Amino acid sequence: MTQLLLGTKNQGKIEEATELLAGIKGLELLTFSEHPFSDVDETGETFLDNALLKARSICGEIGLPVLAEDAGLEVAHLGGAPGVLSARFSGEPVDYARNNALLLERLQGAVDRTARFVAVAALQLPDGQTFVCTGLLRGAIVKSPIGAGGFGYDPLFVPDGSERTLAEMSLAEKNRISHRKYAWTRMGSLLQDLIEAGEL
Ligand code: IMP
Numbered sequence: 001m002t003q004l005l006l007g008t009k010n011q012g013k014i015e016e017a018t019e020l021l022a023g024i025k026g027l028e029l030l031t032f033s034e035h036p037f038s039d040v041d042e043t044g045e046t047f048l049d050n051a052l053l054k055a056r057s058i059c060g061e062i063g064l065p066v067l068a069e070d071a072g073l074e075v076a077h078l079g080g081a082p083g084v085l086s087a088r089f090s091g092e093p094v095d096y097a098r099n100n101a102l103l104l105e106r107l108q109g110a111v112d113r114t115a116r117f118v119a120v121a122a123l124q125l126p127d128g129q130t131f132v133c134t135g136l137l138r139g140a141i142v143k144s145p146i147g148a149g150g151f152g153y154d155p156l157f158v159p160d161g162s163e164r165t166l167a168e169m170s171l172a173e174k175n176r177i178s179h180r181k182y183a184w185t186r187m188g189s190l191l192q193d194l195i196e197a198g199e200l
Contacts, residue, residue: 007068135182
């Protein structure tokens with residue numbers, strides 16, 4: 001079995017990754033409970049920077065292949081903001097309702113309300129190889145929060161082709177179309193390929 005350490009302490013992300021990578025033959029997923037690692041400051045300017053920062057730092061510390069991910073919302077009218085500041089858009093401590101209120105304020109009068117969620121998954125191997133996959137969910141920002149499910153910006157985001165916000169969808173429904181789903185499943189294909197090639 002090939003061991004792969006998930007570079008996150010977020011239980012929701014661990015469960016999501018475990019489910020999305022379950023079909024990969026020969027892969028044993030490990031978490032921080034088996035191999036505790038230090039927190040990594042997310043100081044990068046892009047999702048890619050932060051995903052690489054986490055994967056490389058934890059791989060260097062623990063010496064196992066590490067899969068890390070970074071995600072957030074990019075709003076066209078705001079030139080791609082809040083981007084890597086998505087969690088802390090309205091300051092700390094992280095407060096989703098306050099973030100949503102600030103986003104609506106910044107979009108007052110905006111003609112273009114298009115936005116996209118972005119997820120970047122980075123795989124770092126101890127021999128120096130790095131692999132990256134991106135997933136996108138395109139949509140638009142509504143004028144007031146709708147729905148009680150999900151987290152973060154979900155009550156404000158209507159995916160293209162849908163008439164409901166992500167917060168009105170079941171978790172299973174959201175997970176079939178989400179940015180993270182695409183990033184993780186693309187990474188899954190890559191992992192399978194690396195295992196078959198004997199690189200992992
Ligand atoms: P993380 O890197 O996945 O922790 O995401 C950082 C921030 O981006 C979160 O705190 C949310 O504000 C926002 N975000 C990322 N993915 C989602 C999502 O699927 N729905 C709503 N907000 C999200």
